Amino acid sequence: MKLLQKNYLPFLALPLLAGGLLFASAAQGGAQDYQPLSASVRGVLHRAVSDQAVSGSVFGSQQEADVWLEGMSHHLKKRFPDTDTRMDFLNTVHYEAKRAGLDPQMVLGLIEVESGFRKYAVSSAGARGYMQVMPFWIKEIGAKGHNLFHLRTNLRYGCIILRHYLDMENGELYRALGRYNGSLGKPEYPNLVRAAWHKYRDTARRADTFRIKQPATG
Numbered sequence: 001m002k003l004l005q006k007n008y009l010p011f012l013a014l015p016l017l018a019g020g021l022l023f024a025s026a027a028q029g030g031a032q033d034y035q036p037l038s039a040s041v042r043g044v045l046h047r048a049v050s051d052q053a054v055s056g057s058v059f060g061s062q063q064e065a066d067v068w069l070e071g072m073s074h075h076l077k078k079r080f081p082d083t084d085t086r087m088d089f090l091n092t093v094h095y096e097a098k099r100a101g102l103d104p105q106m107v108l109g110l111i112e113v114e115s116g117f118r119k120y121a122v123s124s125a126g127a128r129g130y131m132q133v134m135p136f137w138i139k140e141i142g143a144k145g146h147n148l149f150h151l152r153t154n155l156r157y158g159c160i161i162l163r164h165y166l167d168m169e170n171g172e173l174y175r176a177l178g179r180y181n182g183s184l185g186k187p188e189y190p191n192l193v194r195a196a197w198h199k200y201r202d203t204a205r206r207a208d209t210f211r212i213k214q215p216a217t218g
Contacts, residue, residue, distance in 0.1 A: 071206070072203065079117040085208060101166075102166075107155075111130045177190040
């Protein structure tokens with residue numbers, strides 16, 4: 001279940017030795033347990049979530065971007081009927097996932113399970129937004145004024161925290177997802193995310209095969 005991509009945040013590979021980051025899930029809410037972070041871990045994660053606008057594309061080419069966006073858009077038309085909103089969402093997911101060294105298709109699967117692509121989803125434990133981020137993490141690793149219902153902010157927090165858990169678990173996605181959801185050791189949540197992830201992954205593979213087979217023009 002290996003999904004690690006090129007790491008766009010090299011400092012996240014540093015050992016993170018202190019307590020976990022716990023989230024509530026709108027779909028699979030587990031027991032939440034706040035644990036303080038050490039100053040060093042807090043500093044690393046604070047730098048990682050610095051709220052900077054998307055600075056560029058991590059697609060290899062415009063053709064690659066067009067094919068991927070079209071393939072993923074097929075799944076999300078009912079969730080985001082407006083084309084511009086859907087493309088903004090997908091571009092931001094792809095950028096933030098790659099920035100954190102994650103598979104964008106896996107992040108889409110996690111969002112599907114966590115919030116059902118509901119921007120303003122709030123769990124019974126108070127987790128917010130697409131990736132169900134707990135508000136106390138704004139104080140813990142963020143900055144005053146961060147809005148967890150803001151698309152880029154929510155995705156950046158969620159992706160950075162999952163990256164942190166992957167590093168803690170030496171790349172073991174099953175355990176990292178359990179930590180993210182607060183259900184470590186239970187199979188239900190990781191299996192749901194994996195099933196949703198594979199749906200998007202298979203679409204991406206078909207789209208990439210189509211892209212490669214297209215004759216060059218010009």
